[in-house]
Amino acid sequence: MTTSMDAAGWTTAARIYNSAVASWAIAAAWEIGALDELEAAGVLDSDDYALSNGLNPPATLAMFRALSSAGVVHRDGTKITPTDSFQELRQTASLFHWLVRGSAELFRQMPSVLREENRVGDFYRRDPAAIARACKDISTFCYDPWFWRAMDGLDFDVRAVADLGCGSGERLVQILRRYPAARGIGVDIAAESLAVAAQDAAAAGLADRLTFTVGDMLELAPRPEYAEVDVLTCFMAGHDFWPREQAVRALARLREVFPNVRRFLIGDATRSVDVPDTELRVFTLGFEVGHDLMGDFLPTARDWESVFEPAGWRLRHTHRIDMVANEVIFELDRI
Ligand SMILES: C[S@@+](CC[C@H](N)C(=O)[O-])C[C@H]1O[C@@H](n2cnc3c(N)ncnc32)[C@H](O)[C@@H]1O
Numbered sequence: 001m002t003t004s005m006d007a008a009g010w011t012t013a014a015r016i017y018n019s020a021v022a023s024w025a026i027a028a029a030w031e032i033g034a035l036d037e038l039e040a041a042g043v044l045d046s047d048d049y050a051l052s053n054g055l056n057p058p059a060t061l062a063m064f065r066a067l068s069s070a071g072v073v074h075r076d077g078t079k080i081t082p083t084d085s086f087q088e089l090r091q092t093a094s095l096f097h098w099l100v101r102g103s104a105e106l107f108r109q110m111p112s113v114l115r116e117e118n119r120v121g122d123f124y125r126r127d128p129a130a131i132a133r134a135c136k137d138i139s140t141f142c143y144d145p146w147f148w149r150a151m152d153g154l155d156f157d158v159r160a161v162a163d164l165g166c167g168s169g170e171r172l173v174q175i176l177r178r179y180p181a182a183r184g185i186g187v188d189i190a191a192e193s194l195a196v197a198a199q200d201a202a203a204a205g206l207a208d209r210l211t212f213t214v215g216d217m218l219e220l221a222p223r224p225e226y227a228e229v230d231v232l233t234c235f236m237a238g239h240d241f242w243p244r245e246q247a248v249r250a251l252a253r254l255r256e257v258f259p260n261v262r263r264f265l266i267g268d269a270t271r272s273v274d275v276p277d278t279e280l281r282v283f284t285l286g287f288e289v290g291h292d293l294m295g296d297f298l299p300t301a302r303d304w305e306s307v308f309e310p311a312g313w314r315l316r317h318t319h320r321i322d323m324v325a326n327e328v329i330f331e332l333d334r335i
Pocket of ligand 1: 165167237
């Protein structure tokens with residue numbers, strides 16, 4: 001029989017358990033702006049920070065304690081300072097947000113989601129607005145430098161861009177800032193995300209050039225405004241085209257729905273190949289386990305490369321980014 005005497009030796013359990021608690025604290029501290037404020041100030045008093053931000057002081061100290069337990073900050077009473085690991089966690093905080101704010105309900109329901117009998121209809125829930133918020137930040141370090149390299153390589157004037165699975169709409173905002181004469185169309189299946197995207201676009205002064213439509217990118221029908229689109233983008237959403245036959249059909253359909261597209265940029269995480277379970281980078285495990293729970297097929301980069309030609313698209317170039325989840329950007333044009 002196990003006795004309480006053993007508890008001091010349960011260091012593996014403590015490390016895993018405390019990391020789980022710290023994951024929630026990282027996502028929370030990022031969302032409320034505490035990580036930014038600590039970086040800017042170099043030191044914070046937890047009670048002062050709580051009082052000046054309308055937060056409960058003991059609860060706020062508990063959040064910093066969880067961060068301290070995982071080595072993200074040093075804590076001396078209520079005095080909080082960054083550790084050497086702080087920058088790494090601050091940069092990757094949106095990956096934690098994706099997991100514990102955006103996908104929490106899916107992971108919470110794991111026992112039920114595993115059962116075959118439950119895997120029908122809408123058998124899981126996630127928070128699309130939280131995922132859109134996380135992805136807006138994830139994009140800045142996982143895709144944007146390579147995305148802009150691809151855009152800078154365009155040899156034509158951009159008149160209209162459509163972004164499929166646009167989420168927060170941030171990519172379109174950035175593109176329209178770069179191309180002041182261009183118009184943008186954002187398509188997403190989640191109305192909650194588009195409501196936030198429309199507000200952000202209006203705040204950016206782009207309401208007259210940027211429109212958002214609720215729609216399924218697999219089932220789009222031609223529209224007059226789609227015929228004007230010359231650049232099509234799809235970031236962190238392309239795996240929803242899969243499995244293979246459906247992807248070929250959907251990509252071929254997009255070729256017809258957007259008949260004048262000259263460049264199609266698809267950026268997405270891809271399934272890891274032959275990485276030992278104990279050597280996975282941050283995010284890869286959450287991303288792959290999450291999609292397996294949802295029953296989503298996650299293509300490898302090689303799987304992707306096999307569908308373009310049958311769907312009528314030529315692969316001009318593959319950017320192999322390989323940051324946290326084997327990200328790639330494919331540059332396509334019409335065959
Ligand atoms: C991970 S987020 C990425 C958001 C955005 N592209 C970005 O780069 O930040 C994926 C988005 O794809 C949307 N999505 C998923 N399946 C879709 C579908 N079949 N049609 C349209 N949007 C879809 C989701 O609602 C979500 O906003």
